[in-house]
Amino acid sequence: MKKIDEMKKLVLAGRLSRRDFVAAAAAFGVSAVTATSMLSGPAMAAPKKGGKMRVGLGHGSTTDSLDPATFENLYSQVLGSALRNNLMEIDSNGKLVPELAESYTVSDDARVWNFKLRQGVEFHNGKSLDAGDVIASINHHRGKDSKSAAKKLLEPITEMKADGKSNVVISLKNGNADFPFIVSDYHVAIMPAKDGAVDWKSGTGTGAFSLGSYEPGVRASLKRNPNFYKAGQGHFDEAELITIADVAARTNALTTGEIDAMDRVDLKTAHLLKRRKGINIVETSGTQHYTFTMRCDTPPFDNNDVRLALKYAINREAILKTVLKGHGVLGNDHPIGRSNIYHAGSLPQRSYDVDKAKFHLKKAGMSNLKVDLSAADAAFAGAVDAAVLYKEHAAPAGININVVREPNDGYWSAVWMKKPWCAVYWGGRPTEDWMFSTAYSADAAWNDSFWKHDRFNELLLKARSELDENARRKMYVEMQTIVANEGGVLVPMFANYVMGLSDKVKHNEMAANWSMDGFKCLERWWFG
Amino acid sequence: MSDIGKMVAQRLGLGLLTLFVVSLIIFLGVELLPGDIAQEILGQAATEETVAAFRRELGLNLPPHERYIAWLVNLLQGDFGKSLANKREISELLDVRLWNTLFLAAVAAVISVPLALTLGILAALYRNSIFDRAVNIMTLSSISFPEFFVAYILILFLAVNLGVFPSISNISEELSFGERVYRCILPALTLTLVVVAHMMRMTRAAIINLLASPYIEMARLKGLKPGRIIVKHALPNALAPIINVVAINLAYLVVGVVIVEVVFVYPGLGQLLVDSVSKRDIPVVQACSLVFAMTYILLNLLADVLSILSNPRLLHPR
Numbered sequence: 151m152k153k154i155d156e157m158k159k160l161v162l163a164g165r166l167s168r169r170d171f172v173a174a175a176a177a178f179g180v181s182a183v184t185a186t187s188m189l190s191g192p193a194m195a196a197p198k199k200g201g202k203m204r205v206g207l208g209h210g211s212t213t214d215s216l217d218p219a220t221f222e223n224l225y226s227q228v229l230g231s232a233l234r235n236n237l238m239e240i241d242s243n244g245k246l247v248p249e250l251a252e253s254y255t256v257s258d259d260a261r262v263w264n265f266k267l268r269q270g271v272e273f274h275n276g277k278s279l280d281a282g283d284v285i286a287s288i289n290h291h292r293g294k295d296s297k298s299a300a301k302k303l304l305e306p307i308t309e310m311k312a313d314g315k316s317n318v319v320i321s322l323k324n325g326n327a328d329f330p331f332i333v334s335d336y337h338v339a340i341m342p343a344k345d346g347a348v349d350w351k352s353g354t355g356t357g358a359f360s361l362g363s364y365e366p367g368v369r370a371s372l373k374r375n376p377n378f379y380k381a382g383q384g385h386f387d388e389a390e391l392i393t394i395a396d397v398a399a400r401t402n403a404l405t406t407g408e409i410d411a412m413d414r415v416d417l418k419t420a421h422l423l424k425r426r427k428g429i430n431i432v433e434t435s436g437t438q439h440y441t442f443t444m445r446c447d448t449p450p451f452d453n454n455d456v457r458l459a460l461k462y463a464i465n466r467e468a469i470l471k472t473v474l475k476g477h478g479v480l481g482n483d484h485p486i487g488r489s490n491i492y493h494a495g496s497l498p499q500r501s502y503d504v505d506k507a508k509f510h511l512k513k514a515g516m517s518n519l520k521v522d523l524s525a526a527d528a529a530f531a532g533a534v535d536a537a538v539l540y541k542e543h544a545a546p547a548g549i550n551i552n553v554v555r556e557p558n559d560g561y562w563s564a565v566w567m568k569k570p571w572c573a574v575y576w577g578g579r580p581t582e583d584w585m586f587s588t589a590y591s592a593d594a595a596w597n598d599s600f601w602k603h604d605r606f607n608e609l610l611l612k613a614r615s616e617l618d619e620n621a622r623r624k625m626y627v628e629m630q631t632i633v634a635n636e637g638g639v640l641v642p643m644f645a646n647y648v649m650g651l652s653d654k655v656k657h658n659e660m661a662a663n664w665s666m667d668g669f670k671c672l673e674r675w676w677f678g
Numbered sequence: 679m680s681d682i683g684k685m686v687a688q689r690l691g692l693g694l695l696t697l698f699v700v701s702l703i704i705f706l707g708v709e710l711l712p713g714d715i716a717q718e719i720l721g722q723a724a725t726e727e728t729v730a731a732f733r734r735e736l737g738l739n740l741p742p743h744e745r746y747i748a749w750l751v752n753l754l755q756g757d758f759g760k761s762l763a764n765k766r767e768i769s770e771l772l773d774v775r776l777w778n779t780l781f782l783a784a785v786a787a788v789i790s791v792p793l794a795l796t797l798g799i800l801a802a803l804y805r806n807s808i809f810d811r812a813v814n815i816m817t818l819s820s821i822s823f824p825e826f827f828v829a830y831i832l833i834l835f836l837a838v839n840l841g842v843f844p845s846i847s848n849i850s851e852e853l854s855f856g857e858r859v860y861r862c863i864l865p866a867l868t869l870t871l872v873v874v875a876h877m878m879r880m881t882r883a884a885i886i887n888l889l890a891s892p893y894i895e896m897a898r899l900k901g902l903k904p905g906r907i908i909v910k911h912a913l914p915n916a917l918a919p920i921i922n923v924v925a926i927n928l929a930y931l932v933v934g935v936v937i938v939e940v941v942f943v944y945p946g947l948g949q950l951l952v953d954s955v956s957k958r959d960i961p962v963v964q965a966c967s968l969v970f971a972m973t974y975i976l977l978n979l980l981a982d983v984l985s986i987l988s989n990p991r992l993l994h995p996r
Binding site for chain 1: 950
């Protein structure tokens with residue numbers, strides 16, 4: 151049975167098809183009917199309509215706006231995903247499926263993409279969705295005056311044109327087999343357009359909910375969209391998203407029934423909350439990971455042996471157990487998580503090895519090393535604790551880590567990509583190419599390890615336009631190996647998303663790509 | 679009375695000067711912080727190009743003194759400007775938040791001021807008794823704990839265990855007055871516990887100070903009851919210092935409650951200010967600071983006027 155559980159996880163991570171699972175389960179003597187029912191999650195009862203869902207989130211600031219170009223926190227992401235949709239979406243099993251698009255075709259070189267839009271979709275204000283809205287929504291992130299975080303992502307687009315009212319043809323500079331993933335990004339939400347400019351201020355979209363009132367940093371109240379086009383989604387009559395920054399206040403609100411769900415459970419007290427009646431703790435393990443990033447253009451980190459010594463000098467198990475209380479998985483010095491399709495599972499797990507650390511240090515011509523490590527809780531919750539633990543682990547190898555506690559305020563502008571070695575958090579990306587070209591390719595704006603590896607960059611380009619699965623897998627595994635052995639990033643762990651739900655709240659298997667069911671809790675959940 | 683009018687005018691003039699200096703200091707302070715709003719909002723996702731485009735859009739590429747003068751000119755015409763982050767009118771933003779803050783401060787004041795004065799008078803009346811000591815110990819310990827701790831204790835007992843009050847003050851405009859008060863009770867109680875000690879001790883000390891005066895001795899020799907001596911004879915003369923300490927605490931209830939706001943998720947001015955500082959939204963920071971500064975100036979002025987009315991000698995300092 152343990153084997154079957156493992157396979158079940160693979161299915162959920164999208165790495166094993168349902169059909170393969172049923173076949174394999176049969177080998178263990180499980181009938182097809184039982185096997186299929188095993189896949190349906192714990193709460194697979196038919197969804198019911200109605201109720202008012204109140205969600206308390208730890209993010210949200212008075213300075214937020216409804217412009218998806220500047221979305222930067224979970225609050226905006228969840229709100230945006232309730233109001234608007236994308237051309238494509240990642241479903242709860244981690245698979246890419248069409249959303250506002252009905253289907254798409256691609257040229258052989260993966261360069262020209264033709265999206266056919268779904269018919270009869272209306273925005274909350276009654277306007278029908280057409281190709282012009284899609285083009286304007288994507289153009290919102292492009293051009294000289296764009297302040298969008300998705301600008302880089304959409305830069306390869308050379309031309310977009312409408313082919314009739316319901317077809318959009320997008321041409322890219324170079325082939326990219328993963329392009330449909332990019333249009334599923336939460337920034338690239340589709341909004342109604344007028345004269346080529348999108349209206350983001352009103353929050354109008356095609357989503358499961360329309361916006362009632364919104365007070366940034368406080369609350370948003372939403373109403374169900376009666377014309378929502380997705381069958382079997384959008385169950386609550388009303389919803390309220392409340393910003394509750396303080397984790398103790400959030401926990402109290404959940405236990406006293408002021409809210410029905412919360413994100414970011416305090417890991418130190420998660421086991422106590424779990425014991426409380428009427429509350430379920432749900433966690434998903436996706437692509438969110440924490441790193442200690444070294445600048446490969448700055449001594450001593452320009453020497454790969456120094457980097458390897460540091461990678462061997464950290465006790466990942468201990469940090470996972472102490473900082474995350476076990477709510478995560480070990481990292482292997484590359485950013486590709488187990489839920490990614492081409493995760494290099496065959497790569498041996500790097501472990502704590504003082505002798506190897508000493509060996510590499512010696513090879514670099516040093517008997518001991520003194521380095522500064524900048525950390526702050528802004529990088530990730532527990533970063534300073536993790537750094538201090540690391541300091542103790544590294545000491546026996548002759549490595550003296552001086553932990554510099556940086557201010558949370560201004561961390562991303564003053565410390566990250568400025569200091570030679572610092573703690574960083576990455577929400578992760580749904581595809582290998584996206585992650586690597588965001589932070590590892592030599593010309594990436596966020597190449598925070600300032601790492602240039604010719605073979606890696608060559609493979610990245612080749613894999614991007616390769617449409618053959620096996621050839622891609624080989625290339626991505628090689629790239630992960632290169633990053634792990636020669637890269638400038640130390641990845642001690644992948645962190646789970648841990649949420650607290652009232653037991654009234656029901657859901658199917660929960661998406662692992664982002665927190666709160668891939669941001670889509672309001673669309674996907676219901677009251678039992 | 680014209681003397682008081684003159685003083686009020688003079689103080690208001692000085693107040694305006696203070697506001698100007700405050701706005702200048704705040705502006706310089708936020709400018710000195712590392713990063714600007716473009717970098718803070720884009721955060722980890724910032725690139726040089728997008729930050730530059732953001733700055734152009736907001737006019738942040740102008741030199742600081744030009745931006746300050748433009749802001750000041752607009753303010754003198756009664757325009758607080760717009761939030762840099764989401765283009766909302768600051769006057770609208772302030773309107774709701776200020777009303778929320780004042781509402782909470784008022785509920786807390788309605789509970790705490792009469793409570794503190796009564797306890798202070800009783801403590802003075804029964805000074806050095808068990809009652810006096812108990813009141814002192816209780817109020818001093820509640821002021822000694824950090825605010826968030828007092829708040830958590832109240833939540834634990836009144837919201838989690840007994841379930842009589844909501845643990846978060848989720849208020850919105852459509853709530854009735856009664857419902858609003860109900861939802862504000864826990865934060866108001868927390869604030870009460872924090873401010874009562876100061877006012878109570880001051881009342882007690884001010885009254886006891888007077889009890890050694892010859893005219894109180896005289897009253898006592900006439901055979902008046904201790905209660906009457908304190909309320910009718912001592913209290914009127916002790917009003918000036920009491921009014922001052924009450925004013926300081928009222929100002930605190932308006933400007934110093936950010937921690938209580940966070941713990942109870944109360945949408946007041948404090949939270950607005952903290953969010954705006956962390957994102958470097960200068961016009962909003964300026965507006966909030968001016969409101970806070972104005973609160974202090976006006977409450978202090980009010981306290982002085984009331985003190986003088988209760989004791990006209992204060993108008994002519996020796």
